[in-house]
Amino acid sequence: MNPHGRMPITCPGGMQNARLQRQAPATRHGHHDLLTRRLGTDSVGSCKRQGKSVTCSYNIRPDYKSLATTDGSPGRLRRIGWFLFGAVFSTSGLLYALQPGEGSATTETGQPLPLASSEATTSVSTRIRTQRPTSVALANPAPEPLPAPREPEARPPAVEKADVETEKWHEESVARGDSLARIFERAGLSARTLHALLAQADGKQRAALRRIYPGQRLRFLLADDGGLKALEFIEDRLHTLRVDCTPSGTCRFERQVKQPDAVPRHATATIRSSLFKAARKAGLSDALTMELAGIFGWDIDFALDIREGDRFTVLYEELYLDGEKIGNGEILAAEFINRGRAYRAVRYTDPSGRTDYYDPEGRSMRKAFLRTPVAFTRISSRFSLGRRHPILNRIRAHKGVDYAAPYGTPVKATGDGKVVFAGRKGGYGKVVILRHGSRYSTLYAHLSRYARGIRSGRRVRQGQVIGYVGQSGLATGPHLHYEFRINGVHRNPLTVRLPEAAP
Known part of the structure; x- marks a missing residue:
């Protein structure tokens, strides 16, 4: 712009000239109208053609803010450039924040964040930088549902735990000559408590409590007032009589039976001198030997008919509790060869629950009569x-x-x-x-x-x-x-x- 307020504007040929031609005819008046619209109606000037370019001179007010750059680029393009720069910068920040999840950001409720405007983009970028989202929606066409949160494991109340820790059992072993009243007295319980307990038991429970043997154990749990809260009479390793009493004195009886694991075992032996010696050598107990004699006792007289060279085979059960052998079970099958004749028996329980031994043809081993009526010498x-x-x-x-x-x-x-x-x-x-x-x-x-x-x-x-x-x-x-x-x-x-x- 010269000191007189005139600004010469040159529109050379080429691309700019072609752009002006699309907006207005490439005449002097066309350029005049175009520049008038851009500079305002208060700007006055004239244009003249010089070869391929047109030079226009306009009187512009000194306070007018120029819209052109020093190199001739329009100011509108500069605003568009800044706008694009801001958009690219915001988008870069958003992509940088989403890079670890490889997806679009979501809100804490799992809904995708809106990205419809630059303001929303800027808001999302700021929120992602200050608060990490709790979930990310995958970019797959069919997103899989997020797994449900795990429920916390239920734990017993602290009160119950304290009760278990404070319970202390007192144990008494039955000694030779002991009575139930003497054992209750050692446990700090009166004869009146014992009488009230036995009065509530039925016949079998009362008989079990009164029929005690040395080596058996009784465990007592006393209440805070010194009364009987619970009693466990351990008859053997499999049977326990449990008694629970309320503060009012009412007692509930329960017979607990443990089921041992039965493992099949096999034994065979040849008789040289006696049945019992051969059975012991094969690892059979005297009780199993008596059971074996009872199975074949209707056919074989074990006092008179046994001969040297007779042999037997037994399939029986061994009972285990907590990995420890506690005894023998029943004989499942057996064979006894006496004087060259083979006798076989198999244990069977019919649908009515009756258990007995039968030969391979299904006939009962039991006969109408025992061979001998007495255990003789x-x-x-x-x-x-x-x-x-x-x-x-x-x-x-x-x-x-x-x-x-x-x-x-x-x-x-x-x-x-x-x-x-x-x-x-x-x-x-x-x-x-x-x-x-x-x-x-x-x-x-x-x-x-x-x-x-x-x-x-x-x-x-x-x-x-x-x-x-x-x-x-x-x-x-x-x-x-x-x-x-x-x-x-x-x-x-x-x-x-x-x-x-x-x-």
Whole structure:
């Protein structure tokens, strides 16, 4: 601009001239109108053409703020440049903040932040720099839902924990000659407490508490006032009787039974001298050996029929509690070879819950009669029709078997039946006669006394004790005289074929 207020503006040819031509005709008047619109109506001047350029002179007020730069660029372009620079700067900041999550920023509630304007962009950039978002929405087309927050683990109340820590049990062991009243007294409880406890127990619970043995343990938990809060009577490792009492004195009884782990075991042995020695060598307890004899006792007389070379195989259970063996379980299956003949038995429980042993054909191992009615030491006299009587000293048929046994040894009924006679009978002394159905009958003589309740007309079960060994009548020593009759005819009890038990 010159001192006179005139500003020469040159519009050279080329791109700028072409831009002006698009806005207005490339005439002197066209340039005049265009510059007039840009500089205002108060600017007055003239233009003249010089070759390919047009030179215009205008009178501009001294206080007019120039819109042109020194190099001729329009001021509007400069404003647009600053606007773009600010937008690029804001966008760069936003992308820098979003780079760790590789997605668009979201609000704390999980909704995407709006990016519709530069003001919103600036606000988002400021918020991201000052507060890290709690969640980021993935840029995938189908975003997966965020996992639900984990619930805190439930913990027992502090009061219950304190109660457990403050509970102190007092334990007493049953000693020889101890009584329940003496044990309660040592635990600081009165006889009145014991009486009130037993009064609330049923018959089985009362009997268990009164039937204590040395080595058993009782644990007491006392209340703050010194009364009984809880009692545990540990009968053995599997059975515990628990009693919980309220402050009012009401007690609740509960029988707790632990279930041990049963592990199958296998044992086999050959008899050289006796069954028990062979079984112990194979690792069997005496209880399992007796159970084995009981399974095959209807077919094998283990006092008379065992021979050297007989062998047996047993599959049984061993019981474990907390990894420690506590005893043996039941025999699951067994085989006994006696004199070359094999006897096999398998344990089975039917749908009604009845458990017994059966042979491979499904027949019960149990017979209608036991082979021997007493645990004897030896046979003093066998079945014979030409035997000389030891007292009468003459030939007299011995129609039964004499089992020598200690005085007072229990005598058992060999089968289910009915007592048809119980009393003295000549040389038999004290005798009991049982009838088993319509065909079979058995006789037990030389008894010392009868079992309680045995009288004529009374029904008995197989294995029930009916009397005790003695030497009443014509006898030289304590023994049992046993006879077996079929339809009234005497048969040898040691060799007679016993009938099968009812299924």
